Amino acid sequence: xxxAGGFSAIDRKPLKPEVDIMTTKGILEIRNLGKAFPANGxxxxxxxxxxxxxxxxxxxxxxxxxxxxxxxxxxxxxISGLDDEFQGEISIGGAPVRGTSLDRGIVFQDxxxxxxxxxxxxxxxxxxxxxxxxxDKRQAVAEHLKLVxxxxxxxxxxHQLSGGMSQRVAIARGLVNRPGLLLLDEPxxxxxxxxxxxxxxxxxxxxxxEGITMILVTHDVEEAVFLGDxxxxxxxxxxxxxxxxxxxxxxxxxxxxxxxxxIKEDILREFTGxxxxxxxxxxxxxxxxxxxxxxxxx
Amino acid sequence: MSRSxxxxxxxxxxxxxxxxxxxxxxxxxxxxxxxLPSALLLLWHNASTRGWAPxxxxxxxxxxxxxxxxxxASGDLRTHVQxxxxxxxxxxxxxxxxxxxxxxxxxxxRRLDDLFGAVFHGINQVPTLGWLPVLIVxxxxxxxxxxxxxxxxVFVSVAINTQRGIRQVPERLVEVARAYRLSRTQSLRKxxxxxxxxxxxxxxxFGLANGWASLVVVExxxxxxxxxxxxSWGRQAFQLDLVLVAIVAVGIIGWILDAGLAxxxxxxxxxxxxxxxx
Ligand SMILES: Nc1ncnc2c1ncn2[C@@H]1O[C@H](COP(=O)(O)OP(=O)(O)O)[C@@H](O)[C@H]1O
Ligand SMILES: [Mg+2]
Numbered sequence: 001x002x003x004a005g006g007f008s009a010i011d012r013k014p015l016k017p018e019v020d021i022m023t024t025k026g027i028l029e030i031r032n033l034g035k036a037f038p039a040n041g042x043x044x045x046x047x048x049x050x051x052x053x054x055x056x057x058x059x060x061x062x063x064x065x066x067x068x069x070x071x072x073x074x075x076x077x078x079i080s081g082l083d084d085e086f087q088g089e090i091s092i093g094g095a096p097v098r099g100t101s102l103d104r105g106i107v108f109q110d111x112x113x114x115x116x117x118x119x120x121x122x123x124x125x126x127x128x129x130x131x132x133x134x135x136d137k138r139q140a141v142a143e144h145l146k147l148v149x150x151x152x153x154x155x156x157x158x159h160q161l162s163g164g165m166s167q168r169v170a171i172a173r174g175l176v177n178r179p180g181l182l183l184l185d186e187p188x189x190x191x192x193x194x195x196x197x198x199x200x201x202x203x204x205x206x207x208x209x210e211g212i213t214m215i216l217v218t219h220d221v222e223e224a225v226f227l228g229d230x231x232x233x234x235x236x237x238x239x240x241x242x243x244x245x246x247x248x249x250x251x252x253x254x255x256x257x258x259x260x261x262x263i264k265e266d267i268l269r270e271f272t273g274x275x276x277x278x279x280x281x282x283x284x285x286x287x288x289x290x291x292x293x294x295x296x297x298x
Numbered sequence: 299m300s301r302s303x304x305x306x307x308x309x310x311x312x313x314x315x316x317x318x319x320x321x322x323x324x325x326x327x328x329x330x331x332x333x334l335p336s337a338l339l340l341l342w343h344n345a346s347t348r349g350w351a352p353x354x355x356x357x358x359x360x361x362x363x364x365x366x367x368x369x370x371a372s373g374d375l376r377t378h379v380q381x382x383x384x385x386x387x388x389x390x391x392x393x394x395x396x397x398x399x400x401x402x403x404x405x406x407x408r409r410l411d412d413l414f415g416a417v418f419h420g421i422n423q424v425p426t427l428g429w430l431p432v433l434i435v436x437x438x439x440x441x442x443x444x445x446x447x448x449x450x451x452v453f454v455s456v457a458i459n460t461q462r463g464i465r466q467v468p469e470r471l472v473e474v475a476r477a478y479r480l481s482r483t484q485s486l487r488k489x490x491x492x493x494x495x496x497x498x499x500x501x502x503x504f505g506l507a508n509g510w511a512s513l514v515v516v517e518x519x520x521x522x523x524x525x526x527x528x529x530s531w532g533r534q535a536f537q538l539d540l541v542l543v544a545i546v547a548v549g550i551i552g553w554i555l556d557a558g559l560a561x562x563x564x565x566x567x568x569x570x571x572x573x574x575x576x
Binding site for chain 1: 473569
């Protein structure tokens with residue numbers, strides 16, 4: 001497999017000297033978080049998130065599942081510091097999150113590769129202010145291209161890559177500067193099943209070896225259970241936490257394990273039970289309900 | 299992507315996307331492009347041989363052609379072309395440099411945009427030659443007049459389009475720059491300018507085309523050299539063949555100037571066709 005070389009091959013270097021390490025070593029605390037967007041045309045506003053409480057300890061892997069429009073991407077944006085306008089508190093190690101930090105990485109749902117940069121240059125963008133030497137940057141980029149199996153595509157532009165390849169470039173860009181906290185917004189959505197399960201295993205390994213705190217938003221309940229120490233189930237209108245469960249299974253997990261299947265079924269019931277209709281009817285107008293159901297078809 | 303596909307070649311070549319897939323081969327395209335000019339030439343030929351228009355007004359193509367050869371041989375054509383080109387290039391260089399600087403400033407700073415934006419959009423509504431009467435009064439009828447007028451045309455077009463290009467950079471990409479904490483210079487270089495290049499070039503190309511066309515008009519009135527002067531002189535001497543030669547020269551040179559800029563733009567946007575710049 002192209003990325004079978006794995007992550008252990010990568011030398012760990014002291015990265016991001018200007019970053020305050022203390023902030024990421026502490027607990028991520030989210031208190032009473034709310035976010036409203038000005039509603040278009042209608043009076044009032046759209047409450048995308050309401051009363052979110054969550055604490056995540058350093059090194060934890062938290063999966064977030066929920067249908068479209070329940071505020072998952074919004075939540076990640078707020079944690080990343082890209083959006084400072086919200087109600088409530090977000091802090092890491094007691095220090096409020098204000099603005100972005102190289103120590104809080106994000107893999108965007110819509111990837112956001114720069115069309116005029118090659119795959120290689122897109123990944124290198126994350127290292128621009130890492131403080132690494134030119135040679136070290138080049139090496140880190142090459143190793144991460146290899147990690148996601150795209151070393152032959154280093155010089156390709158995004159429009160020359162398939163959806164799955166672009167997604168892998170985005171993942172490599174998120175990982176390359178070793179943030180203390182990595183936010184992943186449906187990072188495996190466009191991948192075929194085989195590639196997806198390989199990258200899931202690879203991500204788990206990086207998480208284990210590097211001790212990076214990870215928050216993964218996904219549509220795939222199986223993926224959430226496979227990777228998460230905890231699974232947070234969200235619901236829309238306004239976006240809030242519906243349920244939270246700890247996944248007590250030892251790692252590496254087996255998808256065929258009866259306990260694994262049981263947990264998965266349990267979570268899936270949240271979306272197929274009698275309450276589903278109500279939950280979906282709370283979705284913002286304009287979003288087809290079928291979309292939310294289809295999300296779970298896989 | 300399959301493993302075997304990767305293993306088979308040591309490196310994968312990225313051929314340009316077949317954007318031009320639906321287009322005919324080059325010789326056919328060139329022939330197609332010649333259809334209309336040939337038809338016009340034929341019409342012109344018929345008009346003069348059948349006496350549709352008196353020869354003083356419409357000289358035969360052969361006459362125009364021999365005038366062209368005469369102008370070429372005497373070096374007059376060269377003198378006039380050179381005079382016009384030097385004027386336009388000096389004005390273009392000044393106008394586009396200043397336009398880029400101000401456009402960047404207005405694109406990056408709301409405050410500057412508030413200060414200058416409205417004025418610029420107002421000025422942009424006035425045709426270049428609309429300033430001629432005012433400028434004649436202020437600087438007189440001389441080469442400075444030409445330079446100022448043309449530079450102004452290029453300047454306004456470049457400034458407005460540069461500002462617009464920068465404002466239109468997608469927020470989602472600007473956020474990438476923020477997420478990786480790029481400095482102002484870094485995000486300008488990696489994100490903002492590449493995104494704005496097409497719009498900036500729209501301004502530059504429009505400015506040059508407009509400047510070139512205006513130059514010829516100004517030369518009709520000002521100076522003793524240049525293609526516009528050649529036209530004006532030909533008209534006064536009732537040598538319409540000279541006027542026709544000058545018109546064709548203006549058209550061809552304008553086209554070449556724009557093609558040069560298009561090519562320059564192509565080097566900045568090579569990524570679209572996959573030819574790595576690095
Ligand atoms: N920039 C924005 N402006 C207005 N509304 C927004 C914006 N971003 C998200 N929303 C709204 O907030 C809600 C949550 O969106 P999002 O976080 O993208 O959901 P998810 O990622 O769970 O699908 C949706 O109703 C969406 O329309
Ligand atoms: Mg989302």
